[in-house]
Amino acid sequence: xxxxLNFVQVALLxxxxxxxxxIVAKLKARIQRRKGSxxxxxxxxxxxxxxxxxxxxxxxxxxxxxxxxxxxxxTLLAAAFVPVFQNTALFGGAGDIFIFVYLFALGxxxxxxxxxxPGSSFxxxxxxxxxxxxxxxxxxxxxxxxALAILAKTSSIAExxxxxxxxNFFDVSAxxxxxxxxxxxxxxxxxxxxxxxxxxxxLELTMIHEAMVLECSGPSLAFxxxxxxxxxxxxxxxxxxxxxxWGIATRLTPAALALGLAWFVSKIxxxxxxxxxxxxxxAKLRMYAVPNFLQVASALAILAxxxxAVMKR
Amino acid sequence: MTAGITTSELLRLFDTxxxxxxxxxxxxxxxQDDHKYLHYILDLPDVGYREFAYLVEGVVPSATxxxxxxxxxxxxxxxxxxxxxxxxxGLLPLRRHSPERRETPQPNEVRSPRxxxxxxxxxxxxxxxxxxxxxxxxxxxxxxHFRFSVIGDSVLHLQLRLFYTHKGTEKLFEGSLAxxxxxxxxxxxxxxxxxHAIAYCMALExxxxxxxxxxxxxxxxxxxxxxxxxxxxxxxxxxxxxxxFSVPAAYCARIKEDLLQASTRxxxxxxWRAIAVPGGVTFDPTPSAVQDLxxxxxxxxxxxxVLARMALETPSVQDRFETAGILSPKVAKxxxxxxxxxxxxxxxxxxxxxxxxxxxGNFQLDVPCYECGDVMARARVRVDEAMSSARLIVEQLxxxxxxxxxxxxxxxxxxxxxxAVEAPRGELLYWLKVNEGRIARCHVRSPSFQNWxxxxxxxxxxxIADFPLINKSFxxxxxxxxx
Numbered sequence: 001x002x003x004x005l006n007f008v009q010v011a012l013l014x015x016x017x018x019x020x021x022x023i024v025a026k027l028k029a030r031i032q033r034r035k036g037s038x039x040x041x042x043x044x045x046x047x048x049x050x051x052x053x054x055x056x057x058x059x060x061x062x063x064x065x066x067x068x069x070x071x072x073x074x075t076l077l078a079a080a081f082v083p084v085f086q087n088t089a090l091f092g093g094a095g096d097i098f099i100f101v102y103l104f105a106l107g108x109x110x111x112x113x114x115x116x117x118p119g120s121s122f123x124x125x126x127x128x129x130x131x132x133x134x135x136x137x138x139x140x141x142x143x144x145x146x147a148l149a150i151l152a153k154t155s156s157i158a159e160x161x162x163x164x165x166x167x168n169f170f171d172v173s174a175x176x177x178x179x180x181x182x183x184x185x186x187x188x189x190x191x192x193x194x195x196x197x198x199x200x201x202x203l204e205l206t207m208i209h210e211a212m213v214l215e216c217s218g219p220s221l222a223f224x225x226x227x228x229x230x231x232x233x234x235x236x237x238x239x240x241x242x243x244x245x246w247g248i249a250t251r252l253t254p255a256a257l258a259l260g261l262a263w264f265v266s267k268i269x270x271x272x273x274x275x276x277x278x279x280x281x282x283a284k285l286r287m288y289a290v291p292n293f294l295q296v297a298s299a300l301a302i303l304a305x306x307x308x309a310v311m312k313r
Numbered sequence: 314m315t316a317g318i319t320t321s322e323l324l325r326l327f328d329t330x331x332x333x334x335x336x337x338x339x340x341x342x343x344x345q346d347d348h349k350y351l352h353y354i355l356d357l358p359d360v361g362y363r364e365f366a367y368l369v370e371g372v373v374p375s376a377t378x379x380x381x382x383x384x385x386x387x388x389x390x391x392x393x394x395x396x397x398x399x400x401x402x403g404l405l406p407l408r409r410h411s412p413e414r415r416e417t418p419q420p421n422e423v424r425s426p427r428x429x430x431x432x433x434x435x436x437x438x439x440x441x442x443x444x445x446x447x448x449x450x451x452x453x454x455x456x457x458h459f460r461f462s463v464i465g466d467s468v469l470h471l472q473l474r475l476f477y478t479h480k481g482t483e484k485l486f487e488g489s490l491a492x493x494x495x496x497x498x499x500x501x502x503x504x505x506x507x508x509h510a511i512a513y514c515m516a517l518e519x520x521x522x523x524x525x526x527x528x529x530x531x532x533x534x535x536x537x538x539x540x541x542x543x544x545x546x547x548x549x550x551x552x553x554x555x556x557x558f559s560v561p562a563a564y565c566a567r568i569k570e571d572l573l574q575a576s577t578r579x580x581x582x583x584x585w586r587a588i589a590v591p592g593g594v595t596f597d598p599t600p601s602a603v604q605d606l607x608x609x610x611x612x613x614x615x616x617x618x619v620l621a622r623m624a625l626e627t628p629s630v631q632d633r634f635e636t637a638g639i640l641s642p643k644v645a646k647x648x649x650x651x652x653x654x655x656x657x658x659x660x661x662x663x664x665x666x667x668x669x670x671x672x673x674g675n676f677q678l679d680v681p682c683y684e685c686g687d688v689m690a691r692a693r694v695r696v697d698e699a700m701s702s703a704r705l706i707v708e709q710l711x712x713x714x715x716x717x718x719x720x721x722x723x724x725x726x727x728x729x730x731x732x733a734v735e736a737p738r739g740e741l742l743y744w745l746k747v748n749e750g751r752i753a754r755c756h757v758r759s760p761s762f763q764n765w766x767x768x769x770x771x772x773x774x775x776x777i778a779d780f781p782l783i784n785k786s787f788x789x790x791x792x793x794x795x796x
Binding site: 125200 | 446560562563780781
C-alpha cells in the first residue's frame with residue numbers, strides 16, 4: 001500500500017508538471033490582462049515535440065542525444081525523494097538530502113554537455129552561465145537543508161517532513177525562516193525563473209537555460225522541457241514538504257489521504273499564484289547581479305546553520 | 314540652393330576646432346551624362362540645410378577623417394558608384410559582405426594591416442573570444458550580423474554587418490511617375506511609413522513649388538505625431554519586455570492597439586498608408602471624427618503616463634536601464650546621431666524646431682533632452698516625447714483649420730529638391746531629382762543609417778547580455794538602413 005502510494009506520488013509530480021507550468025503562464029497572462037493560452041498547452045507542446053523529427057547538428061556526438069535523457073531521468077529520480085501528499089517518499093534514508101541536490105547537479109551537468117557538444121557559441125555561453133549559477137546555488141541549498149537536518153536530527157527529507165509535522169506551526173524557528181528564504185532564492189535560480197532567467201525570452205544573448213537548449217529539437221527538446229517543468233514541481237513540493245508540511249497525510253486512511261491531496265493542491269496553487277506575481281513585478285537581474293542575489297541565499301543559509309547551535313531543543 | 318564647391322573648401326567647413334561645426338546630414342552620388350556628382354547636405358549652424366554639389370574628377374578627399382559621420386556614406390559611394398576616396402580608414406563594401414569569388418591566398422603573401430573584404434577585425438589577446446550572432450535570430454526580427462569580441466561577458470569591440478535587406482529601393486524609384494512612387498516610399502521602413510510618405514511628398518512639393526493648404530498640414534501633423542506616439546509606446550513596451558518586465562510590455566501593446574483603432578476610425582487606415590499624396594491628403598476628417606480621436610489620444614496618453622511612471626520607478630527596471638549602453642555626447646556628435654538617441658545624449662536637435670515644416674511653426678513644442686546617454690535616458694526621451702506628441706495632437710485637433718485638403722496639383726516638368734521630417738527615429742531626408750514628371754534619382758537618408766554607426770560605441774564596455782536591451786533602446790530599422 002505504502003509503496004504503491006509512493007509510486008503515485010512520483011507519477012503525480014511527473015504528470016502534473018506541465019499543468020503547473022501552464023497554470024503559471026495562465027496566471028501571468030491574466031495579470032497582464034491577456035487571455036493567455038490554455039493551461040493544457042504544455043502537454044500539447046511536449047506531445048508535439050515527442051512526435052517530431054530530431055535534428056542533429058553536424059558536429060554533434062552521442063552525448064548530444066544522451067544529455068536530455070539523463071537530465072530527465074535524474075530529475076525523475078529526484079522526484080522520488082520528495083513527500084507529496086503523505087509523509088513518506090519512494091526513496092529515502094540517511095543522507096538523501098545530498099543525493100537529492102547532486103541528482104539535480106548531475107542533470108544540469110549533462111544538459112551543459114549537450115549545450116557544449118555541437119560547438120555553437122550560444123550553447124557555450126549558456127553552459128558557462130549555467131555553471132556559474134549552479135556553483136553559487138548549490139552551497140546555499142545544501143546548507144539550508146543541512147540546517148533543517150540538524151534540527152530534525154535526520155538527513156532524510158521524508159523524516160524531516162515527518163518531524164516538522166509534529167511541531168507546532170506557530171513554533172517555527174528562525175532557522176526555518178532563514179532556510180526558507182535561502183531555498184526560495186535558490187528555487188528561482190534552479191528552475192530558471194525571473195529574476196534570474198527569463199523562460200519566455202527570444203533574445204539569445206540574455207538566455208541562460210534557453211541558450212543551452214537552442215540546438216535541441218524533437219524528443220530531446222521534449223525531455224528537456226518536461227524535466228524543466230518537473231523541476232519546478234519538485235522544488236515546489238520540496239518547499240512544502242520541508243517548511244509547510246501541515247496537512248500532509250500521516251495515516252494511510254482514505255480520508256487522511258484525500259485531505260493531504262487537497263492540501264497539496266491548494267498549497268501548490270498558492271505557490272503558482274505567488275510565482276506569477278513575483279515574475280510579473282520584477283525585471284530580470286543584470287547578469288552580473290545574479291551572483292549577488294545568490295550570495296544573499298548563501299548568507300541566509302549560513303545563518304540558518306549557525307542558528308541551529310543556539311536552538312536548544 | 315545647390316552650390317558648386319571644391320572639396321577642400323567643403324572639408325574646411327567641417328573644421329572640428331570650431332565648436333559649431335556643421336552636421337553632415339547626407340552624402341550621396343548621382344550619375345548624369347557619364348559624369349558623377351557628389352551631393353553633400355549639411356546642417357550649418359544658424360543657416361539651416363545647405364546642399365553642395367561636387368563633380369567627381371579623379372580621387373576625392375575623404376570627409377571621414379574630419380567627420381566620422383561620413384564613413385558609411387563614403388563606403389556606399391565607393392561600392393555603388395565606384396568613387397575613390399583618399400585617406401578613408403576602410404573603404405570596404407557595405408552590401409557585398411564577401412568577395413564574389415574566393416581568391417586563394419598566396420602562401421607568402423604579406424598581410425596588409427588593413428582589413429580585407431569579407432574579414433572581421435580580430436581583437437587579439439589572451440582570453441578574447443569572438444561571438445557571432447545572427448543574421449538569423451531566435452526571435453522573428455530583421456536580419457543583422459553582430460560580431461562581438463568579448464573577454465568573459467564584457468564586450469571589447471562590436472562589428473556590425475547589415476544590409477541583408479538591401480532591396481535597391483533608391484533604384485526602384487527611378488523612372489516611375491512622381492505620384493506613383495509613393496507606395497515605394499511607404500515601404501522603405503514599414504513602421505514609419507507615414508513619415509516616409511510625408512518626406513517624399515514634401516520633397517516633391519519642393520521640386521514643383523507646390524503650396525500645401527493649412528488643413529492638409531494639420532492632418533499631416535496629426536498623422537506624424539500619432540505615428541511618433543505609438544512608436545514610442547511600442548518602443549517603451551519593448552524595452553520593458555527585454556528586461557523580462559512583462560506587465561508594462563503587455564499594457565503598451567494594448568495602448569498601441571487602442572491608438573491604431575482610433576486611427577482607423579479617424580482616417581480609415583491603421584498605419585496611415587495611402588493617406589499622403591503630393592500636395593494633399595486623401596481624406597477630410599469630419600468634426601465627430603476629430604472629437605473621437607482627441608478623446609482616444611487623451612485617454613491613451615493618460616494611461617501611458619501612469620504606466621511609464623510605474624515602470625520607471627520600479628527599482629529592478631532602474632537597475633537595468635541606468636548606466637547601460639552609454640552613448641557619449643562626443644560620439645553622438647561625431648557620428649551626427651539624430652532623433653531620440655541624440656536627444657538622450659545631450660544633443661538637442663529636432664527637425665520640427667530647427668527647421669519647422671508643415672504646421673509645426675504654429676505650435677510651442679517641448680523637446681526633451683537628457684545628458685546621460687544611457688538606456689534610461691533614451692527611455693525617458695521617448696516617454697516625454699510621447700506625452701508632447703499627444704498634447705500636440707489634441708491642440709491641433711482643437712484648432713482644426715478649415716479649407717480643402719487636396720487641391721489639384723500639376724506635376725510635370727523637371728527639378729530637384731529635398732525635404733526632411735522628424736520621423737519617430739529622427740531626421741529623415743528625401744532628395745529627389747525629377748525629369749519630365751519621372752523620378753531620375755531619389756536618395757533616402759533614414760535616421761537608422763546614421764545611427765547604426767554609433768551603436769557599437771554605446772555597446773563596448775557593457776556585458777554581452779545587455780546588448781539586446783541597448784540595441785532595443787536605439788530601436789533602429791534594418792530595412793530603413795539597408796534600403
